[in-house]
Amino acid sequence: MISFDTIVKGFPDKKDYPNTTSLKFKKDLYNYFFDSKFRDVKALEIGSHRGHTTKVMSHLFKEVITMNINPKGNDWIPVNRENIKYIVNDVYNGHPWHTSVSNDVLDDYFYDIEVIFLDGLRGYENVKMDLAQAIQLQPRNKKKYIIIQDYGNTKFDGVKHAVDEVCWWGNMEIVKGIGYPVGTEHGTMKYEDWEAVICRTTY
Numbered sequence: 001m002i003s004f005d006t007i008v009k010g011f012p013d014k015k016d017y018p019n020t021t022s023l024k025f026k027k028d029l030y031n032y033f034f035d036s037k038f039r040d041v042k043a044l045e046i047g048s049h050r051g052h053t054t055k056v057m058s059h060l061f062k063e064v065i066t067m068n069i070n071p072k073g074n075d076w077i078p079v080n081r082e083n084i085k086y087i088v089n090d091v092y093n094g095h096p097w098h099t100s101v102s103n104d105v106l107d108d109y110f111y112d113i114e115v116i117f118l119d120g121l122r123g124y125e126n127v128k129m130d131l132a133q134a135i136q137l138q139p140r141n142k143k144k145y146i147i148i149q150d151y152g153n154t155k156f157d158g159v160k161h162a163v164d165e166v167c168w169w170g171n172m173e174i175v176k177g178i179g180y181p182v183g184t185e186h187g188t189m190k191y192e193d194w195e196a197v198i199c200r201t202t203y
């Protein structure tokens, strides 16, 4: 098994490159899901950028589906990871995520996803839309882990608002805060709560 340090070798930290998660987020994610019970699990990432976090996920889970509005660029990081499926899709176009792929591959890609990482747009409505879809992924009766990035970032207060609301309704609960802790400040980047939260659906 390749070590965490080897996986993230050369990766920037979020404080220097805000388009990705912090190295602490990646380490916390790795530590939480580095468990044999997650080896055979399928994961989904919304918002891939250059694939820094996608690469870490590909070392934790059997398969990672990642969706982004743009096609992969030449600067895509996890070039040799064969368990990553990259799907070009505008996830906020009002259609369910799975409608971006044809019906014959629908079951393969979108059935039985147990871990979903939300890292697309950060508006309240965007996150609500993401959470609604994540919770409803089939099969609905299987509990899912949903990780939401920039939960405590003061620049995007809609993220926390949406997450707390869905928790209040009883659809999911926060099980762990990860990444930068409350009080972290890097220039204009400020956290009034955890950088990200791992949530678990309640039914």
Ligand SMILES: C[S@@+](CC[C@H](N)C(=O)[O-])C[C@H]1O[C@@H](n2cnc3c(N)ncnc32)[C@H](O)[C@@H]1O
Residues within 6 Å of the ligand: 018, 019, 020, 021, 045, 046, 047, 048, 049, 050, 051, 052, 053, 054, 067, 068, 069, 070, 089, 090, 091, 092, 093, 119, 120, 121
């Ligand atoms: C913060 S970056 C993702 C970072 C990545 N998850 C990581 O940890 O390195 C947000 C991504 O969301 C993508 N995005 C923005 N609007 C989108 C949309 N409507 N549909 C799909 N992806 C979108 C952007 O292109 C960008 O790659």
